[in-house]
Amino acid sequence: MNTPLAERIRPKSFEEYLSQQHLVGPEGSLTPQLSSGLISSMIFWGPPGTGKTTLAQIIASESGRPFYTLSAIDSGVAAVREVIQKAKQSDSLFSTKNPILFIDEIHRFSKSQQDSLLGAVEKGWITLIGATTENPSFEVIPALLSRCQVYVLKGFSKNDLEALLTRALKEDDLLSKKKVTLKETEALIRLSGGDARKLLNTLELVVLSENEKTVVITNEMVFKKVQQNTVLYDKTGEQHYDIISAFIKSIRGSDPNAAVYWLARMIEGGEDVKFIARRLLILAAEDIGLANPTALVLANATFQAVHTIGYPESRIILSECTVYLASSQKSNASYNAIKAAQSAVKQTGDLSVPLSLRNAPTKLMKDLGYGSDYAYAHDFEGNFTAHEFLPEELSGTTFYAPGNNPREQNLKNYLKNLWKDKYEF
Numbered sequence: 001m002n003t004p005l006a007e008r009i010r011p012k013s014f015e016e017y018l019s020q021q022h023l024v025g026p027e028g029s030l031t032p033q034l035s036s037g038l039i040s041s042m043i044f045w046g047p048p049g050t051g052k053t054t055l056a057q058i059i060a061s062e063s064g065r066p067f068y069t070l071s072a073i074d075s076g077v078a079a080v081r082e083v084i085q086k087a088k089q090s091d092s093l094f095s096t097k098n099p100i101l102f103i104d105e106i107h108r109f110s111k112s113q114q115d116s117l118l119g120a121v122e123k124g125w126i127t128l129i130g131a132t133t134e135n136p137s138f139e140v141i142p143a144l145l146s147r148c149q150v151y152v153l154k155g156f157s158k159n160d161l162e163a164l165l166t167r168a169l170k171e172d173d174l175l176s177k178k179k180v181t182l183k184e185t186e187a188l189i190r191l192s193g194g195d196a197r198k199l200l201n202t203l204e205l206v207v208l209s210e211n212e213k214t215v216v217i218t219n220e221m222v223f224k225k226v227q228q229n230t231v232l233y234d235k236t237g238e239q240h241y242d243i244i245s246a247f248i249k250s251i252r253g254s255d256p257n258a259a260v261y262w263l264a265r266m267i268e269g270g271e272d273v274k275f276i277a278r279r280l281l282i283l284a285a286e287d288i289g290l291a292n293p294t295a296l297v298l299a300n301a302t303f304q305a306v307h308t309i310g311y312p313e314s315r316i317i318l319s320e321c322t323v324y325l326a327s328s329q330k331s332n333a334s335y336n337a338i339k340a341a342q343s344a345v346k347q348t349g350d351l352s353v354p355l356s357l358r359n360a361p362t363k364l365m366k367d368l369g370y371g372s373d374y375a376y377a378h379d380f381e382g383n384f385t386a387h388e389f390l391p392e393e394l395s396g397t398t399f400y401a402p403g404n405n406p407r408e409q410n411l412k413n414y415l416k417n418l419w420k421d422k423y424e425f
Contacts, residue, residue: 004197004200004201004204005168005172005174005175005200005201005203005204006049006196006197006200006201008172008173008174009167009168009171009172009200010054010057011051011054011058012058012061013058013061013062014034014058014062017051017054017055017058018051018156018160018163018164018196019050019051019154019156019157019160020050020051020055020153020154022154023055023151023153024055029151030151034059034062034063037063037064037097039059039063039065039100039127040127040148040149041121041126041127041128041129041147041148041149042128042129042130042148042149042150042151043106043129043130043131043132043136043140043145043148043149043150043151044056044129044130044131044132044151044153045132045133045134045135045136045150045151045152045153046133046152046153046154046155047133047153047155047193047194047195047241048133048195048197048198048240048241049156049192049194049195049196049197049198049199050153050154050155050156050194050195050196051153051196052104052131052153053102053104053131055153056100056102056129056131057102059100059129060100060102063097063100064097065097065098065099065100065127066087066099066100067099067100067102068083068086068087068099068100068101068102068126069101069102069103069104070083070101070102070103070104071103071104071105072103072104072105072106072107072108072109072113076113077112077113077116080113080116080117081116083101084101084116084117084120084125084126087099087101087120087125087126088120088125098124098125098126098127099125099126099127100126100127100128100129101117101120101126101127101128101129102129102130102131103117103128103129103130103131104131105131105132105133106130106131106132106136106139106140107132107133107134107136107138107139107140108139108272109139111141114140114141114144115141115143117144118143118144118147121144121147121148122147128144128147128148130148134275134278136148136150138278155194156194156196158189160196161185161188161189161192161194161196161199162182162185162189164196164199164200165182165185165188165199165200165203166182168200168203169182169203169207174204174208175203175204175207175208177213178207178210178213178214178215179213179214179215180207180215180216180217181214181215181216181217182217183216183217183218184217184218184219184222185217186219187218187219187220187222187223188202188203188206188217188222191222191223191226193241193242195241202222202226203217205225205226206221206222206225206226209225240271243262243265243266243269244262244266244275244276244279246258246262247259247262247263247266247276247279247322248279248283250262250326251280251283251287251322251325251326252283252287252330254326254327254328254330255326256322256323256326256327259322259323259325259326260319260322260323263276263318263319263322267311267315267318273306273307273310273311273314273318274303274306274307276306276318277299277302277303277306277307277318277321278303280299280302280303280318280321280322280325281296281299281300281302281303283299283325284296284298284299284300284325285334285335286332286335287330287331287332287335288325288328288329288330288331289331289332289333289334289335289403290331290333290334290402290403290407290408290411291328291329291330291331291403291405291407291408292328292329292407293407295324295325295328298321298324298325299321299325302317302318302320302321305317306318329405329406329407330403330405331403331404331405331408332403333400333401333402333403333408334400336401337399337400337401338399340399341399344394344397344399348391348393348394351391351393351394352391353391354388354389354390354391354392355371355372355373356371356372356373356374356375356387356388357371357374357389358371359371374387375387384418386418386419386420386422396422396423398423398424398425400425401424401425402415402425412425
Protein backbone atom coordinates (compact mmCIF):
# COMPACT_ATOMS: atom_id res chain seq x y z
CA MET A 1 0.00 0.00 0.00
CA ASN A 2 1.64 3.26 -1.14
CA THR A 3 -0.80 5.69 0.47
CA PRO A 4 0.79 7.23 3.60
CA LEU A 5 -0.85 6.60 6.96
CA ALA A 6 -1.72 10.28 7.39
CA GLU A 7 -3.80 10.09 4.22
CA ARG A 8 -5.38 6.73 5.03
CA ILE A 9 -6.89 7.92 8.30
CA ARG A 10 -7.64 11.50 7.28
CA PRO A 11 -10.83 12.61 9.12
CA LYS A 12 -13.99 12.65 7.02
CA SER A 13 -16.23 14.63 9.39
CA PHE A 14 -16.08 17.19 12.18
CA GLU A 15 -16.72 14.40 14.69
CA GLU A 16 -13.39 12.83 13.70
CA TYR A 17 -11.55 16.15 13.44
CA LEU A 18 -9.19 16.72 16.36
CA SER A 19 -8.23 20.11 17.80
CA GLN A 20 -8.97 23.62 16.42
CA GLN A 21 -11.96 23.92 18.73
CA HIS A 22 -11.52 27.69 18.64
CA LEU A 23 -12.63 27.41 15.00
CA VAL A 24 -15.06 24.50 14.80
CA GLY A 25 -16.08 23.89 18.41
CA PRO A 26 -19.42 24.95 19.91
CA GLU A 27 -18.17 28.53 20.33
CA GLY A 28 -15.83 28.42 17.33
CA SER A 29 -15.47 31.41 15.03
CA LEU A 30 -16.27 29.22 12.00
CA THR A 31 -19.23 27.44 13.57
CA PRO A 32 -21.94 29.98 12.59
CA GLN A 33 -20.91 29.75 8.92
CA LEU A 34 -20.81 25.97 9.03
CA SER A 35 -24.24 25.83 10.68
CA SER A 36 -25.84 28.18 8.15
CA GLY A 37 -24.09 26.67 5.14
CA LEU A 38 -23.16 30.17 3.92
CA ILE A 39 -19.44 29.71 3.52
CA SER A 40 -17.32 32.76 2.66
CA SER A 41 -13.84 32.77 1.13
CA MET A 42 -11.15 32.24 3.74
CA ILE A 43 -7.46 31.54 4.32
CA PHE A 44 -6.20 29.02 6.86
CA TRP A 45 -2.88 30.08 8.36
CA GLY A 46 -0.98 27.72 10.61
CA PRO A 47 1.98 25.35 11.06
CA PRO A 48 2.32 22.28 8.83
CA GLY A 49 0.24 19.24 9.71
CA THR A 50 -2.44 21.08 11.68
CA GLY A 51 -5.36 20.02 9.46
CA LYS A 52 -5.76 22.89 7.00
CA THR A 53 -6.42 20.66 3.98
CA THR A 54 -8.59 18.30 6.00
CA LEU A 55 -10.69 21.15 7.34
CA ALA A 56 -11.29 22.47 3.82
CA GLN A 57 -12.34 19.02 2.60
CA ILE A 58 -14.74 18.52 5.52
CA ILE A 59 -16.29 21.95 4.98
CA ALA A 60 -16.93 21.07 1.33
CA SER A 61 -18.34 17.66 2.21
CA GLU A 62 -20.56 18.82 5.08
CA SER A 63 -21.92 21.77 3.08
CA GLY A 64 -22.57 19.61 0.00
CA ARG A 65 -20.39 21.67 -2.32
CA PRO A 66 -18.26 20.57 -5.28
CA PHE A 67 -14.59 20.58 -4.26
CA TYR A 68 -11.66 21.53 -6.50
CA THR A 69 -8.06 21.62 -5.39
CA LEU A 70 -4.84 23.13 -6.71
CA SER A 71 -1.31 23.20 -5.36
CA ALA A 72 0.55 26.47 -5.74
CA ILE A 73 3.75 24.51 -6.38
CA ASP A 74 2.71 23.05 -9.72
CA SER A 75 -0.28 25.13 -10.92
CA GLY A 76 -0.01 28.09 -13.28
CA VAL A 77 -2.51 30.74 -14.36
CA ALA A 78 -3.90 28.41 -17.05
CA ALA A 79 -4.66 25.73 -14.46
CA VAL A 80 -6.41 28.28 -12.25
CA ARG A 81 -8.59 29.50 -15.11
CA GLU A 82 -9.43 25.94 -16.14
CA VAL A 83 -10.65 25.07 -12.64
CA ILE A 84 -12.63 28.31 -12.41
CA GLN A 85 -14.33 27.48 -15.71
CA LYS A 86 -15.26 24.02 -14.43
CA ALA A 87 -16.58 25.56 -11.23
CA LYS A 88 -18.76 28.02 -13.16
CA GLN A 89 -20.26 25.17 -15.17
CA SER A 90 -20.92 22.97 -12.13
CA ASP A 91 -23.33 25.33 -10.45
CA SER A 92 -25.37 28.43 -11.18
CA LEU A 93 -24.22 31.90 -10.30
CA PHE A 94 -27.05 32.50 -7.83
CA SER A 95 -26.75 29.24 -5.88
CA THR A 96 -25.56 29.33 -2.27
CA LYS A 97 -23.80 26.05 -3.01
CA ASN A 98 -21.10 27.48 -5.22
CA PRO A 99 -18.01 25.24 -5.50
CA ILE A 100 -15.05 25.44 -3.16
CA LEU A 101 -11.60 25.92 -4.70
CA PHE A 102 -8.88 24.89 -2.26
CA ILE A 103 -5.36 26.16 -2.94
CA ASP A 104 -2.57 24.63 -0.90
CA GLU A 105 0.46 26.83 -0.14
CA ILE A 106 -1.28 29.86 -1.59
CA HIS A 107 1.65 32.02 -0.45
CA ARG A 108 3.66 30.49 -3.30
CA PHE A 109 1.25 31.83 -5.92
CA SER A 110 2.66 34.70 -7.98
CA LYS A 111 0.84 38.04 -8.24
CA SER A 112 -0.52 37.12 -11.67
CA GLN A 113 -1.82 33.78 -10.37
CA GLN A 114 -3.54 35.52 -7.46
CA ASP A 115 -4.93 38.19 -9.78
CA SER A 116 -6.54 35.43 -11.85
CA LEU A 117 -8.60 34.43 -8.78
CA LEU A 118 -10.01 37.87 -8.01
CA GLY A 119 -12.89 37.96 -10.48
CA ALA A 120 -14.12 34.47 -9.62
CA VAL A 121 -14.07 35.20 -5.89
CA GLU A 122 -15.71 38.61 -6.27
CA LYS A 123 -18.51 37.32 -8.53
CA GLY A 124 -19.16 34.29 -6.37
CA TRP A 125 -18.27 31.67 -8.97
CA ILE A 126 -16.11 29.99 -6.35
CA THR A 127 -15.55 30.07 -2.62
CA LEU A 128 -11.81 30.23 -2.15
CA ILE A 129 -10.11 28.43 0.71
CA GLY A 130 -6.37 28.97 0.80
CA ALA A 131 -3.87 27.26 3.10
CA THR A 132 -0.55 28.75 4.11
CA THR A 133 2.20 28.30 6.66
CA GLU A 134 3.30 31.89 6.03
CA ASN A 135 1.78 35.13 7.28
CA PRO A 136 -0.79 35.91 4.54
CA SER A 137 -0.14 39.65 4.81
CA PHE A 138 3.34 39.10 3.38
CA GLU A 139 2.53 37.05 0.29
CA VAL A 140 -1.20 37.32 -0.48
CA ILE A 141 -2.01 40.42 -2.52
CA PRO A 142 -4.14 43.01 -0.66
CA ALA A 143 -7.03 42.81 -3.15
CA LEU A 144 -7.40 39.05 -2.59
CA LEU A 145 -6.71 39.23 1.14
CA SER A 146 -9.47 41.81 1.59
CA ARG A 147 -11.97 39.34 0.13
CA CYS A 148 -10.99 36.54 2.51
CA GLN A 149 -11.31 35.98 6.22
CA VAL A 150 -8.08 34.74 7.80
CA TYR A 151 -8.35 31.95 10.38
CA VAL A 152 -5.33 30.86 12.44
CA LEU A 153 -4.87 27.14 13.14
CA LYS A 154 -2.93 26.17 16.25
CA GLY A 155 -0.40 23.38 16.67
CA PHE A 156 -1.73 20.14 18.14
CA SER A 157 -1.48 19.68 21.91
CA LYS A 158 0.27 16.65 23.39
CA ASN A 159 -3.11 15.12 24.27
CA ASP A 160 -4.33 15.57 20.70
CA LEU A 161 -1.23 13.91 19.28
CA GLU A 162 -1.46 10.96 21.68
CA ALA A 163 -5.14 10.52 20.79
CA LEU A 164 -4.16 10.56 17.12
CA LEU A 165 -1.56 7.83 17.67
CA THR A 166 -4.07 5.64 19.51
CA ARG A 167 -6.68 6.14 16.80
CA ALA A 168 -4.22 5.27 14.03
CA LEU A 169 -3.16 2.02 15.68
CA LYS A 170 -6.77 1.04 16.27
CA GLU A 171 -8.42 2.05 12.98
CA ASP A 172 -5.79 1.68 10.27
CA ASP A 173 -6.14 -1.66 8.47
CA LEU A 174 -2.38 -2.04 7.97
CA LEU A 175 -1.12 -1.10 11.44
CA SER A 176 -3.92 -2.91 13.25
CA LYS A 177 -2.61 -6.22 11.89
CA LYS A 178 0.23 -5.92 14.37
CA LYS A 179 0.01 -5.85 18.14
CA VAL A 180 1.52 -2.46 18.94
CA THR A 181 2.14 -1.15 22.45
CA LEU A 182 2.82 2.56 22.87
CA LYS A 183 5.10 2.29 25.87
CA GLU A 184 6.57 5.76 25.32
CA THR A 185 5.36 8.58 23.07
CA GLU A 186 7.75 11.46 23.88
CA ALA A 187 10.12 10.76 20.96
CA LEU A 188 7.32 10.52 18.41
CA ILE A 189 5.78 13.76 19.62
CA ARG A 190 9.10 15.60 19.85
CA LEU A 191 10.14 14.57 16.35
CA SER A 192 6.76 15.62 14.97
CA GLY A 193 7.08 19.19 16.20
CA GLY A 194 3.28 19.30 16.50
CA ASP A 195 2.85 18.22 12.87
CA ALA A 196 0.17 15.51 12.81
CA ARG A 197 1.15 14.33 9.33
CA LYS A 198 4.78 13.95 10.36
CA LEU A 199 3.74 12.18 13.56
CA LEU A 200 1.66 9.58 11.72
CA ASN A 201 4.22 8.96 9.00
CA THR A 202 6.93 8.49 11.64
CA LEU A 203 4.68 6.04 13.49
CA GLU A 204 4.16 4.07 10.30
CA LEU A 205 7.88 4.01 9.56
CA VAL A 206 8.64 2.69 13.05
CA VAL A 207 5.92 0.02 13.10
CA LEU A 208 6.41 -1.31 9.58
CA SER A 209 10.20 -1.47 9.91
CA GLU A 210 9.72 -4.15 12.57
CA ASN A 211 9.42 -7.69 11.24
CA GLU A 212 7.79 -9.03 14.39
CA LYS A 213 4.01 -9.09 14.83
CA THR A 214 4.40 -7.62 18.30
CA VAL A 215 5.90 -4.14 18.48
CA VAL A 216 6.71 -2.18 21.64
CA ILE A 217 7.40 1.46 20.88
CA THR A 218 9.97 3.19 23.09
CA ASN A 219 11.77 6.51 22.75
CA GLU A 220 15.11 4.83 22.07
CA MET A 221 13.60 2.67 19.34
CA VAL A 222 11.96 5.66 17.63
CA PHE A 223 15.14 7.75 17.54
CA LYS A 224 17.11 4.82 16.17
CA LYS A 225 14.61 4.06 13.41
CA VAL A 226 14.18 7.69 12.35
CA GLN A 227 17.93 8.33 12.17
CA GLN A 228 18.36 5.28 9.94
CA ASN A 229 15.69 6.50 7.55
CA THR A 230 16.32 10.27 7.49
CA VAL A 231 16.09 11.66 3.95
CA LEU A 232 17.88 14.58 2.32
CA TYR A 233 16.44 18.08 2.64
CA ASP A 234 13.10 18.47 0.91
CA LYS A 235 11.71 21.98 0.75
CA THR A 236 8.16 20.65 0.62
CA GLY A 237 8.71 17.84 3.11
CA GLU A 238 9.29 17.22 6.80
CA GLN A 239 12.84 18.54 7.17
CA HIS A 240 11.87 21.95 5.82
CA TYR A 241 10.99 23.29 9.27
CA ASP A 242 13.66 21.35 11.15
CA ILE A 243 16.45 22.89 9.09
CA ILE A 244 15.12 26.45 9.18
CA SER A 245 14.87 26.00 12.96
CA ALA A 246 18.51 24.87 13.14
CA PHE A 247 19.50 27.81 10.91
CA ILE A 248 17.77 30.41 13.10
CA LYS A 249 19.05 28.91 16.35
CA SER A 250 22.62 28.86 15.01
CA ILE A 251 22.43 32.58 14.19
CA ARG A 252 20.82 33.34 17.55
CA GLY A 253 23.60 31.34 19.18
CA SER A 254 26.27 33.42 17.36
CA ASP A 255 27.73 30.50 15.40
CA PRO A 256 28.33 31.72 11.81
CA ASN A 257 29.85 28.40 10.76
CA ALA A 258 26.81 26.34 11.70
CA ALA A 259 24.49 29.02 10.30
CA VAL A 260 26.19 28.96 6.89
CA TYR A 261 26.08 25.15 6.86
CA TRP A 262 22.30 25.10 7.39
CA LEU A 263 21.96 27.88 4.84
CA ALA A 264 23.85 25.71 2.33
CA ARG A 265 21.50 22.79 3.08
CA MET A 266 18.52 24.96 2.19
CA ILE A 267 20.14 26.43 -0.91
CA GLU A 268 21.13 22.99 -2.22
CA GLY A 269 17.56 21.85 -1.57
CA GLY A 270 16.20 24.67 -3.72
CA GLU A 271 14.52 26.53 -0.85
CA ASP A 272 12.64 29.72 -1.74
CA VAL A 273 15.08 32.63 -1.32
CA LYS A 274 12.31 34.87 0.02
CA PHE A 275 11.49 32.33 2.71
CA ILE A 276 15.10 32.38 3.95
CA ALA A 277 15.41 36.18 3.68
CA ARG A 278 12.15 36.71 5.53
CA ARG A 279 13.40 34.61 8.43
CA LEU A 280 16.60 36.67 8.54
CA LEU A 281 14.51 39.84 8.63
CA ILE A 282 12.44 38.59 11.56
CA LEU A 283 15.55 37.42 13.43
CA ALA A 284 17.27 40.78 13.00
CA ALA A 285 14.42 42.47 14.87
CA GLU A 286 13.67 39.72 17.39
CA ASP A 287 17.15 38.52 18.40
CA ILE A 288 19.49 41.44 17.63
CA GLY A 289 17.27 44.48 17.92
CA LEU A 290 18.81 47.60 19.41
CA ALA A 291 22.08 45.84 20.20
CA ASN A 292 22.84 46.54 16.52
CA PRO A 293 20.06 48.37 14.63
CA THR A 294 22.07 48.08 11.40
CA ALA A 295 21.22 44.36 11.38
CA LEU A 296 17.59 45.12 10.50
CA VAL A 297 18.69 47.50 7.74
CA LEU A 298 20.98 44.85 6.22
CA ALA A 299 18.35 42.12 6.53
CA ASN A 300 15.77 44.31 4.80
CA ALA A 301 18.25 45.11 2.03
CA THR A 302 18.92 41.38 1.71
CA PHE A 303 15.22 40.62 1.34
CA GLN A 304 14.83 43.24 -1.39
CA ALA A 305 17.98 42.10 -3.20
CA VAL A 306 17.25 38.37 -3.33
CA HIS A 307 13.67 39.09 -4.38
CA THR A 308 15.10 40.93 -7.39
CA ILE A 309 18.02 38.64 -8.22
CA GLY A 310 17.08 35.05 -7.36
CA TYR A 311 19.44 32.08 -7.57
CA PRO A 312 22.33 31.43 -7.98
CA GLU A 313 23.70 34.89 -7.07
CA SER A 314 21.37 35.27 -4.08
CA ARG A 315 23.38 32.67 -2.21
CA ILE A 316 26.19 35.24 -1.80
CA ILE A 317 23.87 37.90 -0.41
CA LEU A 318 22.20 35.41 1.95
CA SER A 319 25.60 34.23 3.15
CA GLU A 320 26.77 37.78 3.83
CA CYS A 321 23.66 38.59 5.82
CA THR A 322 23.77 35.28 7.70
CA VAL A 323 27.39 35.73 8.77
CA TYR A 324 26.75 39.34 9.81
CA LEU A 325 23.71 38.49 11.91
CA ALA A 326 25.39 35.49 13.51
CA SER A 327 28.46 37.60 14.39
CA SER A 328 26.44 40.50 15.78
CA GLN A 329 25.74 41.19 19.44
CA LYS A 330 22.28 40.00 20.44
CA SER A 331 19.32 41.46 22.32
CA ASN A 332 15.68 40.47 22.53
CA ALA A 333 14.76 43.45 24.72
CA SER A 334 12.47 45.07 22.12
CA TYR A 335 10.78 41.71 21.52
CA ASN A 336 10.23 41.28 25.26
CA ALA A 337 8.95 44.86 25.54
CA ILE A 338 6.11 44.41 23.08
CA LYS A 339 5.20 41.02 24.60
CA ALA A 340 5.00 42.60 28.06
CA ALA A 341 2.97 45.54 26.75
CA GLN A 342 0.53 43.24 24.93
CA SER A 343 0.15 41.18 28.09
CA ALA A 344 -0.68 44.34 30.05
CA VAL A 345 -3.27 45.35 27.45
CA LYS A 346 -4.95 41.94 27.68
CA GLN A 347 -5.00 42.07 31.49
CA THR A 348 -6.10 45.68 31.96
CA GLY A 349 -8.40 46.16 28.98
CA ASP A 350 -9.01 49.49 27.27
CA LEU A 351 -7.63 52.01 29.76
CA SER A 352 -8.51 55.63 29.13
CA VAL A 353 -6.00 57.84 27.34
CA PRO A 354 -4.86 60.62 29.74
CA LEU A 355 -6.68 63.88 28.93
CA SER A 356 -3.41 65.70 28.31
CA LEU A 357 -2.57 63.28 25.47
CA ARG A 358 -5.92 63.32 23.72
CA ASN A 359 -6.50 64.97 20.38
CA ALA A 360 -8.72 68.05 20.51
CA PRO A 361 -9.90 68.94 17.00
CA THR A 362 -13.18 70.57 18.16
CA LYS A 363 -14.07 73.34 20.64
CA LEU A 364 -16.20 70.91 22.66
CA MET A 365 -13.26 68.58 23.10
CA LYS A 366 -11.06 71.47 24.21
CA ASP A 367 -13.76 72.57 26.69
CA LEU A 368 -13.81 69.01 28.06
CA GLY A 369 -10.09 69.21 28.77
CA TYR A 370 -8.77 67.22 25.82
CA GLY A 371 -5.11 68.08 25.28
CA SER A 372 -4.97 70.37 28.32
CA ASP A 373 -1.79 70.45 30.39
CA TYR A 374 0.17 68.70 27.65
CA ALA A 375 3.86 69.59 27.97
CA TYR A 376 5.45 70.03 24.54
CA ALA A 377 8.90 68.46 24.91
CA HIS A 378 10.64 70.90 22.56
CA ASP A 379 9.66 73.85 24.74
CA PHE A 380 12.01 72.60 27.47
CA GLU A 381 15.75 72.40 27.89
CA GLY A 382 17.16 69.26 26.34
CA ASN A 383 13.84 68.69 24.53
CA PHE A 384 12.50 66.81 27.53
CA THR A 385 10.20 67.26 30.49
CA ALA A 386 8.84 64.54 32.75
CA HIS A 387 5.22 64.02 31.73
CA GLU A 388 2.79 61.14 32.29
CA PHE A 389 2.30 59.25 29.04
CA LEU A 390 0.83 56.01 30.41
CA PRO A 391 -2.70 55.51 31.74
CA GLU A 392 -2.79 56.29 35.46
CA GLU A 393 -3.30 52.62 36.33
CA LEU A 394 0.01 51.70 34.65
CA SER A 395 2.09 54.67 35.76
CA GLY A 396 5.71 53.68 36.32
CA THR A 397 5.37 50.28 34.60
CA THR A 398 8.55 49.20 32.81
CA PHE A 399 8.06 47.30 29.56
CA TYR A 400 11.43 47.92 27.93
CA ALA A 401 14.45 46.62 29.84
CA PRO A 402 17.64 47.47 27.88
CA GLY A 403 19.83 44.50 27.01
CA ASN A 404 23.32 43.94 28.37
CA ASN A 405 25.26 45.28 25.38
CA PRO A 406 27.13 48.54 24.73
CA ARG A 407 24.45 50.22 22.59
CA GLU A 408 21.58 49.47 24.93
CA GLN A 409 23.61 50.27 28.02
CA ASN A 410 24.07 53.75 26.56
CA LEU A 411 20.31 53.91 26.01
CA LYS A 412 19.78 52.74 29.58
CA ASN A 413 21.99 55.48 31.01
CA TYR A 414 20.30 58.10 28.85
CA LEU A 415 16.79 57.03 29.90
CA LYS A 416 17.70 56.74 33.58
CA ASN A 417 19.11 60.26 33.48
CA LEU A 418 15.87 61.54 31.94
CA TRP A 419 13.36 59.68 34.08
CA LYS A 420 15.35 59.50 37.32
CA ASP A 421 13.55 57.01 39.57
CA LYS A 422 10.24 56.68 37.72
CA TYR A 423 11.19 53.58 35.71
CA GLU A 424 13.33 50.57 36.65
CA PHE A 425 15.61 50.51 33.59
